Amino acid sequence: MSLLTSFRSSSDEGAVAVRSFSGGSGTNDEFRLVKWHFLAHSNTAPVGGKHPRVILITSANEGEGKSYVSHHLAANFALDPNVQLTLVDADFDNPALGSSSWMGGSSSGPGLLDYLEDHTTDHSRILMSTGLPNVKVILSGSRRDNAPELLASGRVEHLMSALAANENAFVIIDAGPVLSGGAAVLARSAGQIGFVLAANRTRRSDINQSLATLDRIAGPIDENSVGLIFN
Ligand SMILES: Nc1ncnc2c1ncn2[C@@H]1O[C@H](COP(=O)(O)OP(=O)(O)OP(=O)(O)O)[C@@H](O)[C@H]1O
Numbered sequence: 001m002s003l004l005t006s007f008r009s010s011s012d013e014g015a016v017a018v019r020s021f022s023g024g025s026g027t028n029d030e031f032r033l034v035k036w037h038f039l040a041h042s043n044t045a046p047v048g049g050k051h052p053r054v055i056l057i058t059s060a061n062e063g064e065g066k067s068y069v070s071h072h073l074a075a076n077f078a079l080d081p082n083v084q085l086t087l088v089d090a091d092f093d094n095p096a097l098g099s100s101s102w103m104g105g106s107s108s109g110p111g112l113l114d115y116l117e118d119h120t121t122d123h124s125r126i127l128m129s130t131g132l133p134n135v136k137v138i139l140s141g142s143r144r145d146n147a148p149e150l151l152a153s154g155r156v157e158h159l160m161s162a163l164a165a166n167e168n169a170f171v172i173i174d175a176g177p178v179l180s181g182g183a184a185v186l187a188r189s190a191g192q193i194g195f196v197l198a199a200n201r202t203r204r205s206d207i208n209q210s211l212a213t214l215d216r217i218a219g220p221i222d223e224n225s226v227g228l229i230f231n
């Protein structure tokens with residue numbers, strides 16, 4: 001029985017983890033295992049607009065570790081010099097990338113929402129360099145009330161296909177929560193989903209509701225497309 005199936009049918013928390021980060025000593029080793037999980041499922045052709053090298057990180061609610069996981073996972077992908085990685089901030093309510101160490105602590109500028117709204121903008125305008133030669137980032141962009149509608153546009157799929165076109169190119173999207181953000185609609189463009197569970201905090205009912213929402217809006221989801229990350 002798969003991890004996802006076993007989670008859905010059991011109440012045993014221990015059965016849900018791809019890897020538990022808590023209590024471990026070697027963060028790099030722990031994130032390497034998570035990276036390998038995604039790499040193992042990245043060699044298939046895109047299906048229905050979902051690119052297998054586009055990895056969406058989300059969770060049920062706010063503050064469960066989505067940005068922590070996204071940024072550490074990105075750093076682990078970057079250890080491989082052959083990988084070209086784009087880290088995308090798609091959490092418009094709580095953007096984390098502009099103030100992160102990836103951007104030297106403070107940065108602003110055009111980002112994802114600006115690109116989605118202005119059809120004349122080329123994606124090269126929103127790609128920003130980092131201190132690492134193989135990592136680029138895309139900020140969330142100027143806040144807009146119609147962010148969920150923009151995320152639902154076919155332009156997202158177009159952007160993700162372009163970013164993941166090369167066989168060594170991966171995209172990690174730090175998305176908002178499923179239950180109160182646009183993550184589910186964004187998942188339509190992601191071949192893989194890392195669903196973060198906050199240890200001893202995320203309620204099982206919220207997890208079930210999130211997985212059902214992902215299934216309904218971006219599904220069908222299964223153990224090949226969703227990895228549960230126990231944070
Ligand atoms: N495994 C961890 N070890 C240490 N600190 C962590 C860990 N996971 C998360 N944190 C810390 O907990 C806080 C919340 O995590 P984070 O910002 O990643 O959550 P989030 O799901 O992205 O939140 P939001 O929904 O607000 O975007 C941050 O200060 C983060 O550094």
Ligand SMILES: [Mg+2]
Pocket residue numbers: 066067068091094096174
């Ligand atoms: Mg966040």
